[in-house]
Amino acid sequence: MAAPGAVLQSEWTKIRTVRSTVWTLALAFIVTVALSAVICLVIKSTFSDMSEGDRATFDPTSSSFAGMALGQLALIVFGVLVIASEYSSGMIRTSLAAVPQRASFYFSKVVVAGALALVVGMATSFISFFLGQALLGSHKVTISDPGVLRAVFGTGLYMTFLVLFCVGVATMLRSPMLGLGILMPFFFLISPILSAVPKVKTVAKYFPDQAGQQIMRVVQEDNPAPYGPWAGLGIMAVWVAAALVGGYVVLKNRDA
Template identity: 35%
Template sequence: MPFAPVLHSEWLKIRTLRSLVAGLGALVLVTAAFSALAGLDNSADADFDPLFSAFFGVSFGQIAAITFGAQAVSAEFQGGALRVSLSAVPHRGRWFAAKATAIGVPVLAVGLLTGCVSLAVGKAVLGDRASGMSWSEGLRGVVGCGIYLALMALFAAGLAMLLRSGVATLSVLIPFLLIVSFVVGDVSGSAADFLPDKAGQVALHETWGGALGPWTGLAVTAVWAGVALLAGAWSVRRRDA
């Protein structure tokens, strides 16, 4: 079967699952809500970063992105759905590529929308404190937000295929993103700059002092996502459905 109809079938699966569609909606709402809350904090801070304040909610919205990626894959392991999928598309690599594309593209689109909404909400709440933010910085933040969220969804999708469980994937990633990453960052110094979340979120900062810049940081996150997808592709090709 050619790639296009495989991709179409995978997209149909995703858009007909209400939980997945709701997850994309939650991505926008959660990110914008936490960005607004961050902007309401009027405490003085010499290191205040108006761009990151506007995109602060991405740290929480990414949970919706990885949940979307993990659930889209884990649905294949319920009721023998994976056997049916691979019977229709015997070329397993092509099927997994279509699955990854059907996950990454909508998250990228919703992520760009999320970036626009977060920037607008953040600037509105920050008021005069956002006056130093340039147009190019805001555009970088919006684009970086979309790419980062799409990469994290793909990272979760690859890991879910490897672990064959959405619950196991979220049990690993959510504590890592919310707890472990911050602890490791405080202890290991510059080594933490290469963690997938910290590297990718450099694009959301107005200034940065680490080893990575906005685009090199996203490239590091892309490497993490790529490795996870390769591991997932290996799993689907080598293990029984």
């Protein structure tokens, strides 16, 4: 029986020595911070051109996380590659031969991936916030303002949950191409489109990304969700738990 510490060390070694996983996390950080900074600069220069309605609902805090729209692309890739790349390369057989306790193997991978995502997510959210607020000038808020620290901290948690959700889904699908082929359209096409369609947008608000992203906002939208920021993150956590449990069931009951 493999010791839990040794399995964790093994999963940490796998992730940090594979360039694709390291670079996807680095890209998530760079793209989110850089794009958020550019958007904050544009907002500052065009703020006087905004309508009264747009100014009334302007959220300086969430503006600092605007780059997340593209940065989460790299997070999805990271979450999928953490597990699905072992299936595509055939390394999953070697991994399970070395660690026949599938629960230990799977949850060690989940813990390592989640810990890395949490560190990168928190670094991304705090740096994006402080840089974005500095670039907004007189339109900025401070982290001590009501709801701001919650939004900054919650954004880091959202990034972590997104990675774990993708790990669970990719484990069920057992293919990087299939995982990316389903998750990319869902997060970048299906979810945004359905959230804008009047007859189904109420249901779409309970999708993992739509619910989780409520934690990033401090100023309420014109059409707010029927739950608060933490409840939204809780809804996303339920999606994550379901995906991870589904991944474990598939891994436990199907041959590599």
